[in-house]
Amino acid sequence: MVGSKSSGLDIDLGNHCSALAYGWARRTFDTRRGLPGEPLAGLDGQFSNVMDFGGVRLALTSDGIGTKTEIAERVGVYNTLGFDLVAMVVDDLAANGIEPVNLTNILDVDRLDAEVVDALMQGLHDAAKVANVAVVGGEIAELGSRVGGWGDGMHFNWCAAALGILAPGRPAIDGSAMKPGDAVIALRSRGFRSNGFSLVRKVLEAQLGPSWHNEKYEDGRTWGEVALTPSIIYSPLVSHLRDRGFNLHGVSHITGGGVPDKFGRILKVNGLGAFLPNLFDPHPFMKHLQGLGQLPEEQVYRLWNMGNGMLLVVDPGDLAPVLMAIHETGYQAMPAGEITPDPVIRIMGKGAAPAELSYVRAPKA
Amino acid sequence: MVGSKSSGLDIDLGNHCSALAYGWARRTFDTRRGLPGEPLAGLDGQFSNVMDFGGVRLALTSDGIGTKTEIAERVGVYNTLGFDLVAMVVDDLAANGIEPVNLTNILDVDRLDAEVVDALMQGLHDAAKVANVAVVGGEIAELGSRVGGWGDGMHFNWCAAALGILAPGRPAIDGSAMKPGDAVIALRSRGFRSNGFSLVRKVLEAQLGPSWHNEKYEDGRTWGEVALTPSIIYSPLVSHLRDRGFNLHGVSHITGGGVPDKFGRILKVNGLGAFLPNLFDPHPFMKHLQGLGQLPEEQVYRLWNMGNGMLLVVDPGDLAPVLMAIHETGYQAMPAGEITPDPVIRIMGKGAAPAELSYVRAPKA
Numbered sequence: 001m002v003g004s005k006s007s008g009l010d011i012d013l014g015n016h017c018s019a020l021a022y023g024w025a026r027r028t029f030d031t032r033r034g035l036p037g038e039p040l041a042g043l044d045g046q047f048s049n050v051m052d053f054g055g056v057r058l059a060l061t062s063d064g065i066g067t068k069t070e071i072a073e074r075v076g077v078y079n080t081l082g083f084d085l086v087a088m089v090v091d092d093l094a095a096n097g098i099e100p101v102n103l104t105n106i107l108d109v110d111r112l113d114a115e116v117v118d119a120l121m122q123g124l125h126d127a128a129k130v131a132n133v134a135v136v137g138g139e140i141a142e143l144g145s146r147v148g149g150w151g152d153g154m155h156f157n158w159c160a161a162a163l164g165i166l167a168p169g170r171p172a173i174d175g176s177a178m179k180p181g182d183a184v185i186a187l188r189s190r191g192f193r194s195n196g197f198s199l200v201r202k203v204l205e206a207q208l209g210p211s212w213h214n215e216k217y218e219d220g221r222t223w224g225e226v227a228l229t230p231s232i233i234y235s236p237l238v239s240h241l242r243d244r245g246f247n248l249h250g251v252s253h254i255t256g257g258g259v260p261d262k263f264g265r266i267l268k269v270n271g272l273g274a275f276l277p278n279l280f281d282p283h284p285f286m287k288h289l290q291g292l293g294q295l296p297e298e299q300v301y302r303l304w305n306m307g308n309g310m311l312l313v314v315d316p317g318d319l320a321p322v323l324m325a326i327h328e329t330g331y332q333a334m335p336a337g338e339i340t341p342d343p344v345i346r347i348m349g350k351g352a353a354p355a356e357l358s359y360v361r362a363p364k365a
Numbered sequence: 366m367v368g369s370k371s372s373g374l375d376i377d378l379g380n381h382c383s384a385l386a387y388g389w390a391r392r393t394f395d396t397r398r399g400l401p402g403e404p405l406a407g408l409d410g411q412f413s414n415v416m417d418f419g420g421v422r423l424a425l426t427s428d429g430i431g432t433k434t435e436i437a438e439r440v441g442v443y444n445t446l447g448f449d450l451v452a453m454v455v456d457d458l459a460a461n462g463i464e465p466v467n468l469t470n471i472l473d474v475d476r477l478d479a480e481v482v483d484a485l486m487q488g489l490h491d492a493a494k495v496a497n498v499a500v501v502g503g504e505i506a507e508l509g510s511r512v513g514g515w516g517d518g519m520h521f522n523w524c525a526a527a528l529g530i531l532a533p534g535r536p537a538i539d540g541s542a543m544k545p546g547d548a549v550i551a552l553r554s555r556g557f558r559s560n561g562f563s564l565v566r567k568v569l570e571a572q573l574g575p576s577w578h579n580e581k582y583e584d585g586r587t588w589g590e591v592a593l594t595p596s597i598i599y600s601p602l603v604s605h606l607r608d609r610g611f612n613l614h615g616v617s618h619i620t621g622g623g624v625p626d627k628f629g630r631i632l633k634v635n636g637l638g639a640f641l642p643n644l645f646d647p648h649p650f651m652k653h654l655q656g657l658g659q660l661p662e663e664q665v666y667r668l669w670n671m672g673n674g675m676l677l678v679v680d681p682g683d684l685a686p687v688l689m690a691i692h693e694t695g696y697q698a699m700p701a702g703e704i705t706p707d708p709v710i711r712i713m714g715k716g717a718a719p720a721e722l723s724y725v726r727a728p729k730a
Contacts, residue, residue, distance in 0.1 A: 017482045024486040025500035028493040036530045037466030049501040056421045062469040101402025104427040106524045117382040121389040128393040135390035136414040145513045159471045161526030165401045
């Protein structure tokens with residue numbers, strides 16, 4: 001539930017702080033015992049808690065887009081970050097089988113630029129339409145020097161909270177239905193989504209200099225444009241598959257920590273592992289960037305999504321029909337591997353230094 | 366719905382940006398037509414929208430604590446800001462008659478200090494217990510130089526979203542029940558709550574120097590301690606009065622913009638005004654600060670709560686029993702005046718330069 005968008009510099013401290021926060025939060029749950037908004041058991045420590053409102057089950061989650069904001073400041077394009085913001089929160093809900101419905105956002109700025117605010121909010125609107133969520137609240141806070149950023153324009157940090165509903169009669173998805181032999185389906189990402197940007201920026205600045213965003217990448221776009229590539233929003237696909245009656249045993253939104261951490265989190269519920277020989281290739285620019293920074297294969301799979309923004313786990317018998325159903329929607333999917341009984345995540349790394357990678361899954365909580 | 370915690374430097378630009386944001390948000394409402402989470406009409410442009418979930422009516426709102434964080438950094442006390450954060454969001458819900466039930470928060474930091482995070486989250490826990498809300502989600506984002514602040518410690522900005530329920534059979538409170546002759550009740554605040562701190566800091570720095578927070582105020586506390594005074598949380602009182610069966614015609618949470626702006630917002634629904642000869646006196650330290658900065662009476666009532674954190678509007682026949690009911694709870698209340706038919710808010714200012722103040726209410730939307 002409480003996560004940390006770490007810079008990658010001190011994951012342990014980030015996890016420690018998140019645990020402290022969760023410990024205090026957990027002790028507020030009894031305020032709602034037997035009342036509307038009572039947190040239901042079962043998703044403890046996951047992304048979203050499900051609350052009961054007299055039989056209506058809802059979940060609330062919050063997140064921000066981290067330092068991807070700097071890329072928008074560098075490129076001067078502000079109307080795509082909404083896709084990153086919406087994706088970060090609605091896809092965390094979708095990973096628990098919850099259909100996102102409403103969203104509220106907070107924009108912290110140093111000082112206001114109406115044109116930039118307008119572009120940001122247009123992007124939020126566009127993304128909300130894709131995700132089928134209504135933006136029902138918002139706040140713009142002028143915080144002066146408490147908000148910093150790149151260049152001379154308006155600087156900002158942006159976060160949101162999303163409210164979702166667990167459809168009547170449907171179970172939440174928490175990984176407890178997963179078993180050895182289940183099939184893993186990878187959903188293609190479009191780029192870095194909204195995680196791992198501290199490393200992206202560090203490598204690009206070291207290799208291409210302080211104005212790295214204006215340097216050309218090989219496909220004709222600038223590196224700034226490449227890095228800014230907006231996130232795909234997966235939640236409508238998850239809802240669609242559930243509406244079609246498919247039983248998703250597990251759904252993992254690949255954010256900070258990559259496949260090893262984020263998929264590992266749902267694998268540990270039943271003490272399982274996975275063999276993933278067939279994830280999507282990372283995007284060419286990810287490989288290129290990995291090469292520029294001479295980053296070990298093991299590290300990049302732990303920090304970036306490497307081309308796979310969400311993993312679905314289904315019964316092997318459902319693999320073909322689910323792939324077919326996904327194909328019809330236009331999302332790109334791949335049979336990536338299977339669930340194993342051992343607590344290890346094995347990945348055939350397809351980055352700049354291809355290698356078989358083996359991650360010992362974190363112990364059960 | 367979309368507000369702006371302005372520095373007071375350019376209210377017009379803040380309002381313009383909020384209007385832009387609301388315009389885009391409004392156009393996402395149709396994504397939920399006939400579906401769970403459909404925004405209901407009636408609170409357009411107010412703090413919270415009410416959404417329908419098959420007869421269960423919920424509202425979601427978000428806000429942050431602005432630059433009050435700097436006061437905690439200066440004083441080195443972090444376990445009271447939770448009261449400010451919770452108050453900002455739950456009392457916006459309460460102002461619409463919505464009972465807050467759940468909360469999620471985002472803490473943006475430059476770098477992590479586990480001790481500070483622990484103190485912040487303890488305060489959030491303590492405040493959540495007072496407000497009867499369960500903290501069901503949270504995120505800590507490490508944003509490096511995108512977050513600034515005072516001194517050498519961890520710098521941070523903190524915001525939250527709160528989910529509330531409109532009890533079955535009860536109307537939302539939007540000011541439409543208010544009529545001339547209704548009684549206005551003021552609820553005493555404890556200090557600046559979480560608004561107007563740009564001006565607080567500006568005056569103190571100009572008069573007492575860069576280490577103003579260590580200077581003694583006349584009651585023995587430092588100016589830093591005075592400024593950090595945590596917010597009272599009013600939502601349990603509003604719920605209590607509604608549970609007792611009292612009909613609240615209007616509720617106004619006095620935040621940025623003070624009584625003229627925030628009370629004006631609900632007065633304009635029916636094109637009304639108010640005569641408020643008997644608001645609580647501002648706190649002595651507010652008057653002292655006003656004197657230090659030689660701030661005009663008219664200005665401080667528009668930027669600070671001046672001792673009154675919430676206003677309630679009731680039928681004149683309910684005035685005495687409501688005051689009695691409030692008295693029993695320990696909250697401090699005062700009969701402050703009455704609703705008038707003219708679009709003017711008249712206040713007997715009791716600050717450092719007492720004067721009768723007259724504010725023309727903003728026109729109907």
